[in-house]
Amino acid sequence: MTAAGREAGVRRPERTGAAAGQAAVLAAGVALLAAVAVVSIGVGAHRVAPGEVVRALVAYDGSADQMIVRDVRAPRALLAVGVGAALAVAGVLVQTLSRNPLAEPGILGVTAGAGFAVTVGSALGAAAAPAGQLAVATAGAVLAAVLVYAVGRSSPLRLVLTGVALSAVLSGVSLGMRLMLPDVFDQYRFWSVGSLAGRERAPLALPLAAIGIAVVGALLLGRALNAVALGDNVAHALGVSVTRVRSTALVLITVLAGAATAVAGPIMFVGLIVPHAVRPLARGSVPWLTVHAAVFGAVLLLLADMGSRVLLPTGEVPVAIVTAFIGGPVLIWAVRRYGAGAS
Amino acid sequence: MFTGRTVRRCAALLLALALTATGCGSSGDDGTAAAEGGTRVFKADNGSITIPAKPQRVVATGYAVPPLIEAGAPLVGISTWKRGVPMMDAQTKATYDRLPKVAGEQAAETNYEAIAKAKPDLIVIGVPAPVLGDIDVNRLKSIAPVVAIGPTVPRAWRELSRRQADAAGVLQKYDATKTQYEAKAAQLAAKYKDVLPKLKFAHVGAYGEVSKGNFQREFDGSWGTNVANDIGAKYYGQVKQKGTGSRSVSEYPSIEELPSAFAEADAITYSVNTDGSVPESVKYVLDSDLWKNLPAVKAGRTYPIRYTEAATYRQAMMTLDAIDKSFAPLLKQ
């Protein structure tokens, strides 16, 4: 951390005032998150009064309504918070690391790789326990990330194309496997479309813990990343080991994307939308960008999940479809804004 | 991805809904027998068809496969029908394995040349009317008369399988099994007459989807309930928004609605696999605290039902046995 310390020291004068502003933004973000979470817990197929929601959380009495809040909706909201934060932070890391404004774990095929790995792993019996599932998903994310980076590193747009190509290949292979062995693979369709429904009793402690640790890790890495973001030469001059920062960031990205996919299936675009949305707030500071992305990623996924519950009168739309609705236009905007010189 | 084929299927579905609404395709007088060895006119989903009075070479697909094998129809070719296999007895299974396969699970996998090669004098198609759009019926007609009799609402397997057997000219043997079933059902109804009619039943079906966070609730006349209905169990309530086909007797509420859905139930039955294991979708309900909090569950009145996919009388007799075994504790209470 000496390097980070020195780097921070260089800029200390203008930081103090900025830090107060950033803290205020963070406080507002957390307040918004809390409000959205309570509203999200109140919305659903069964009508629960807002007062009842609060009572269920603070003074549980075991009535059916409160049981719904505690057993179904609260875990789902927690899952949305964890997955949203994980994907958004992974997006920040990927974009900073690759200096590519279009990069995102979903678009780059990292979540597709994780989802595919979980499908195959489950079919082979290797991913029955949550720990195994997490390990398999992360391994899949690592493989996908390395492959896509190796092929597409030469240009931001090429990186995107490679990610999409990899997702297409994987979906083709899954289709083939499902046709050859329908009985084995049909039940794992679970991981083909990202959704937060029906996950409330899946063991969430381990993946959420992994996400929490990885988010904290990303925060600690933030200052070093700040230096790397300024260019390899600057980083060297500041005494930051570029290789070590890169490999640590890669580990964090794959753990975040892998854990999020293991619990919710592949969800695209959250890692793209959120960093772009909060970048103006962070004023060029990667640690603050990470913090804000974590909070607003959670807010975005909570909102998208509410949308997934109310968009249809008959049932649910998987949350990944809602994020695609929002994310597609953001990708187009980003290509038009940053893509001109990128090809 | 979705496809033009799906699109066509959807068009066919809409058409089928219209047909069902106007009452076509319902069972009625099943044709008039003509002279021995001659032909007769048979009313099917695809119109009034002239068929041989005594078919000698029959091709069966889809839902028509199990009833026609069981009734000993003169089959020369069948489609694969994996979902029916777990409920086949050894003899039926042997026949199923022996017969040449002329089509796959999906209607789109129909192999017209293989059907032509089997030289049938009658083709019985047992697919839901919407899926008929996937089959080139005209091409099949150029091979042999085509009778389409597909499933509509779950409980209608009784009439449908009987009509399929009738078309294939094996009604006599089929009706023998039917009589056996009815006698057995009547006997069980008598056995449970003091307990079943007093209870308000509810049923958890196997077709809910965990990944959508919902469960399947079945009412009277659905897959999981229609055989239990025959021995006097009454499932209370009805579908909130009536659909067609199975959607007229079952619905898919969110797991959140479990308490409100089953609050009044005195007893709850649920579908299990043929080997007795609990399917994922039902386990999702059974593991929930909301389930454990239901009055019927607290009172210990929950009953698994095996063989809920029964679609022939012989299979339904297995269902009767399974229900009898499951309901036995009711008599002791």
Place this chain on the structure above:
Amino acid sequence: MSVLVLRAGGRAVHLERRTLVLSAALVAAMLGLGLLGLCYGAEWATPGEVAAALAGTGDAEVVIRDWRLPRVLAALVFGAALGTSGAIFQNLTRNPMGSPDVIGLDAGAYTGALVALTVLSGTSTQLAVCSVVGGLLVAAVIYLLSMDGGLSGLRLVVVGIAVNAVVTALNSWIVLRADLEVAIAAVGWSAGSLNGVDWADLTIPLWAIAVLLALMAAGSHAMHQAALGDAVATATGVGLRRLRLLMVVAGVGLTATVTAVAGPIAFIALAAPQIGRRLARAPGVPLLPAALTGAVLLQAADLAAQALLAPVSLPVGVVTTAIGGCYLLWLLTQEVRRP
């Protein structure tokens, strides 16, 4: 800038001859596979029997002339249409990934069809018109969004991918909303199929494709110019903007026509033009090799679809997905090796 390496040179005569020889070889392969398709079935027919059946005599006349022939013809013509359509878009975007299925034209055509079904009455004419309109609308949106600031091929493809994501999400929503999952569940998967195609299904599509292909052939020379780059094309006096528009409309028309009859047959439009280009060693993506390669690929895939699980006939879309997946993997490894 683009993934394509353009190997232009002053070897025009040599190229013409190579293309000619290649085309002859591909036509021979097409005819061979076509004959194989006529012979292959539940009962093998010798070429003699096939000839007799085509002449209107013999036992197998109905099976071969009315069942197998339309299917073989559909595979060849649809394959050519898809290959051509892919070549058009890959030329315009100057990128091997710029094929109609990747940039969302298929998804747009499907949206059109869904609208025809849920809003209109869903007759086959409405389906055909709406799928073409849907495909064109998506093409227009992509074109407009990626046009200003210099039309970069990669950028168009990425915009197409984004549009594809949104349109696919829209399609899922319409389907979920329309409560048609009964029908979809009955299928289990959805992939384009040529099973059961007969003459009645083919008349109009064959005409439409023939007209569009003729149009393409006429514009083929100008296309080559465009493939050499905007500057060259402008210098040689090609009305680039109008040409592009015409090509886009024709390309969308080809894809949508095939999709309306057979459902989406993935990856032929992606793979055929590139394979054709490599065989022909041509600059840009030539149309004729792409069309012929597409025909050979689809007919081969359809034979494989019939033979793999015989007597059960797989949807050909499944086989092309597998072929396309392998092709994409290969493309990726090629890219890895490149410095």
